[in-house]
Amino acid sequence: MAASGEIPQAWVDKVKELLGGEIFTKEQPGKWEGKAGGHVPVVSKNDDGTVTVKVPHVMKKGEKDEDDHWIEYVFVQDAEGNIVAMNKFTPTDAAAAISFQPEAGKTLTPFGYCNLHGMWKGEQF
């Protein structure tokens, strides 16, 4: 899990590029009607003040690479467009979730990127 300031620039550049494409939401799943449940990031606030953002998607390593299906990135963006928390996952990771300490007073938006079903945005928190 990369904290803000430690996030590799290559990851940031990649998701900024992906954010320039289509972004799906629960209300607007577009061509992925019916897929919101496994792709929209879910935010939960923990007792210690941290926040967990999880995408409740399968993490599947196929027999061939083209059969892989997983959440490659989970990240959180602030209102200025800065990425304040992020991790990159592989198909063999157990789950696509990040936990971090949010800065007080910030409006944040969670995102998850599926290798097959693209970029999904969750509700601001």
Ligand SMILES: [Fe+2]
């Ligand atoms: Fe997917």
